Amino acid sequence: MLVLRRNAGESFRVGDNVEVRILDVGRGRVKIGVIAPREIEIYRTELAEMNRRAVVEDWRGSGLSDLAGKLRPSPPNEP
Amino acid sequence: MLLPAEDELPADGVIEFPEGLPGLPDQRRFVLLQPEGLEPLVVLASLDDQRVSLAAVQARAVWEEYRVALDDDDWETLGSTADDHARLLCLAVVILASSGAAATCNLFAPIVIDPETRRGKQVVQLGSDYPMLHPLGGVGSGGGPEEDARDAGAA
Numbered sequence: 205m206l207v208l209r210r211n212a213g214e215s216f217r218v219g220d221n222v223e224v225r226i227l228d229v230g231r232g233r234v235k236i237g238v239i240a241p242r243e244i245e246i247y248r249t250e251l252a253e254m255n256r257r258a259v260v261e262d263w264r265g266s267g268l269s270d271l272a273g274k275l276r277p278s279p280p281n282e283p
Numbered sequence: 284m285l286l287p288a289e290d291e292l293p294a295d296g297v298i299e300f301p302e303g304l305p306g307l308p309d310q311r312r313f314v315l316l317q318p319e320g321l322e323p324l325v326v327l328a329s330l331d332d333q334r335v336s337l338a339a340v341q342a343r344a345v346w347e348e349y350r351v352a353l354d355d356d357d358w359e360t361l362g363s364t365a366d367d368h369a370r371l372l373c374l375a376v377v378i379l380a381s382s383g384a385a386a387t388c389n390l391f392a393p394i395v396i397d398p399e400t401r402r403g404k405q406v407v408q409l410g411s412d413y414p415m416l417h418p419l420g421g422v423g424s425g426g427g428p429e430e431d432a433r434d435a436g437a438a
Contacts (some may be wrong), residue, residue, distance in 0.1 A: 242356050245302065247407050251392050252306030254415060255337070255405075258376045258389075259307070263318070263326045263336045267379045271386050272321045275340070275419060 297330060298396055300403045301360055305392075310335055313403070315372075315396065324377065327394070339374035342393050345417060349373065351393055352408060362400035372396040376405075377419065391415040 208216055215225035221241050228235040238246050260268065298313050312330040323344050329335040342349040351373045358364055361371075373395050375388035390413035396403040 245305070245407075247305050247392070250415060251389075251405075251407065254378065254389055254392075255304050255306035255376065258337050258378045259334075260326075260336045260338055260379070261334045263316075263321075263328065263338060268321055268324055268326075268338050271338075271377070271379060271419065272324045275323055275344075 296401070298327075298401050298403050300405075302404060304394075304405050307335065313337075325374065327374070337394075338377040338379070339394060340377055340388055340419070342373045342375045342390055345375060345388060345419065346390055346413070349390065349413070351395055351406060352411070353395065353406060357395070357404055357406050360404045361395065361397045361402050363397045367397060367399065370398060372398060375417070378416070386419045387416040388419055389415050390417045 210216060210226045212226050212229045215223050217223050222244065223239040225237040225239070226234060227237050240246060296314055298315055300311050300313065303309065303311050307329075310329040310331050313327045314330060316326040316328055318326060321338075323340055324338050325340070327337045327339060342351070351371070353361075353365075353368075361367075363371075373393045375390050375393050377386060377388045380386040390408075391411065392405050392407045392415065394403055394405045
């Protein structure tokens with residue numbers, strides 16, 4: 205992994221078309237601006253992780269039907 | 284907005300995700316299933332890898348006032364225009380409960396599908412405060428500060 209040290213207000217480039225700017229540095233938190241062509245999707249790493257965690261290998265398994273049952277409003281004549 | 288029943292799907296009911304999905308870039312063709320007994324959940328089953336399916340729930344079913352924001356690129360990917368907004372399906376990807384953690388759905392990045400053009404895209408809702416991990420079973424409401432934003436007119 206390449207490691208860079210940058211101050212607030214400075215930036216770096218990823219290739220010719222992507223610029224990453226450090227806008228503000230707080231305590232343990234940074235604000236980052238990205239300038240990139242529209243066709244480059246920018247998303248938090250967590251989203252990719254979240255999609256992978258969401259993968260169901262067998263949707264006929266019990267996990268989904270159990271959850272579906274909890275999400276359905278129970279009929280009024282049931283206890 | 285009602286989901287088409289499975290038998291109403293066109294014979295070639297394949298939904299194409301031209302950009303793939305973050306984290307699952309190789310999955311570009313899915314079918315949308317509404318298996319009996321799984322309502323209100325739907326299943327997006329990948330045609331590129333049979334071991335990959337995603338469960339989802341309509342965003343409006345878990346967040347009454349949910350509104351998805353789409354930009355020009357999103358419309359281009361979907362092959363439709365803002366006039367077609369009403370027919371879009373907006374699905375929140377579900378993560379099943381595991382080891383003590385409750386089941387959640389992702390309202391920050393819903394999967395938007397146009398049933399007419401049969402194209403889909405996962406659309407990150409930058410500038411919204413919709414949660415990525417919305418616990419299933421409760422109904423949320425809006426409000427709260429903006430976290431991320433896209434400058435108007437910026438690249």
